[in-house]
Amino acid sequence: LKSNREHERKAAIKNGFLADPDKPRKLKDAITPVGTCQDMCSEFERVSRIYERDVWAPEHVRNRTTSRSKRVPMESRMVKKFRRAAAGIDEQLPSDLRPPLVLQKTVDYLLNSLLSESKSLADVHHFIWDRARAVRNDFSIQQLTKVPDVRVAIECYERIARFHIVSMHKLAMPQKPYESYEWFQEREQLDKTLLSLIQYYDDNRARYRSPNEAEFRAYCIIFQIHAHVPDMEHRIQEWPEDIMWNSRVQTAMKLYAAAGTVRNYQGPMRPESTFKTAQQNWMGFWEIVKSPQVSYLMGCVAEVYFNQIRETAMQCIFRTFKQGGATRCRDWTVQDLVPALGFDTEDEVKSYIQAHRFQILTREDGKEY
Known part of the structure; x- marks a missing residue:
């Protein structure tokens, strides 16, 4: 496979499908790769990761009774991992990149099939989070311009954004849903997804209009609450x-x-x-x-x-x-604070204000304040 890979790289460079790293090229002459991989994960990556024992839990044959060490990799369930671009790493080949319809199939698998068969979101969240990032990377590298491809890209980005939004809510727990989960990383990937999505909307407005654009524009407005843009x-x-x-x-x-x-x-x-x-x-x-x-x-x-x-x-x-001195303000009862702080119950209010080191006392009429 490694030998075939080198032959493919040379052929792709010769035929103008891939840039020659040894020959400087002007930006206007840059080559945009076109994906040819028809699977959710290329054969080379599948074999490499199986050999390196880098097969994630959802990529094994489904058998909950089998111990982790005895699980069998199932290539049809393997999905391309995200990998960062870095110095010393060769540019991805066309056979590494998935074309739009394959990327759409991958998103369908991740957000429909895999989620529905899992016990909880937390069980597969990190896997989907990583693989969705790889999906976006494949779209980005190929710089799609054809309207059918742009439509597929927008639909995939919209679904991935919804996944991140739901995950931020569902996995916002007092304790981490799993060891490596970080809320800020979820938010970071959502921000990047929305940024790319808005760029797709703006760049292709004259050729294609997504029926869901208003939905995602609305999310972007709400996300500006922390920044409060004066000219919104x-x-x-x-x-x-x-x-x-x-x-x-x-x-x-x-x-x-x-x-x-x-x-x-x-x-x-x-x-x-x-x-x-x-x-x-x-x-x-x-x-x-x-x-x-x-x-x-x-x-x-x-x-x-x-x-x-x-x-x-x-x-x-x-x-x-x-109020100064020993005088205490009794105007705000715990009951009043329920709607003022957006809680559902008085117990939630008590937990919140006690966490902020406020005392809860009782008035003569029996109401807590």
């Missing part, structure tokens, strides 16, 4: 009217605006400060989140900023109603 409304007005006035985009803007009333962003030269706002500013954010207009996935995205809103609300309450 102006930017949205530059989008096509059907996107700008889409109900999801409008709901996302309401969420964005509600979150923006909680914090006062002074500009790039001054740090942000907290408004001494009234209770309804926080209530407005939570009411929108609970409304039918917010889809499950939009709720998952907004959840990223729940603690930010809660912490700001607690700071506002403390600073606004703080």
Whole structure:
């Protein structure tokens, strides 16, 4: 296989399918590789990883009674691993790269077949996370321009983005769902996926319009809550009217605006400060989140900023109603804090405020504050 690989590389360079690393080339003359691999994982990688004992659990014959050391690799279940581009590593051959329809089949397998047969998301999450990254890398290397290929790429990126959004919600646990899981890496890959997706939308608008563009534009708006872009409304007005006035985009803007009333962003030269706002500013954010207009996935995205809103609300309450000396403010009962902090029960409020080192006392009327 190694010998065949060298012959393939020389032939690809000779026929203009691959750039010669020993010959400088102008950017305008750059060669874009075209994938020819018809499997989810190339034969060379399958054999190499089996030999190196680098076969992941989902790539073995399904038999839960067999010990890990005795599991048998199943080549039809093997999916290309992500590998970083680095000095000293040869450029991928056409036989390493999967064309769009094969990449689509791979995404179908990962997000339909593999997920449905697994006990939980955590069991296969890291595998899918890595393989989805490799899928995006194959798309990126091939720089697709044909409309049918672009359509497939956009659909795959949209599905991968949804996977990351759901994973951020489902795997946000007090304890790690598995040892190597890192929430920030999930968010990082989601950001990169959305960035590429938006570029696909913008670059191909005259040739192809995804029916799901408004959905993902809405997610991007919500993800700007932490940055609070001053000219967000102006930017949205530059989008096509059907996107700008889409109900999801409008709901996302309401969420964005509600979150923006909680914090006062002074500009790039001054740090942000907290408004001494009234209770309804926080209530407005939570009411929108609970409304039918917010889809499950939009709720998952907004959840990223729940603690930010809660912490700001607690700071506002403390600073606004703080009294000097031994006098204590009894205006905010635990019951009042349930909607103000976006919780469902008083027990959740108690756990949260106690974690922030606030005391819970009882008034004469028996209500906790």
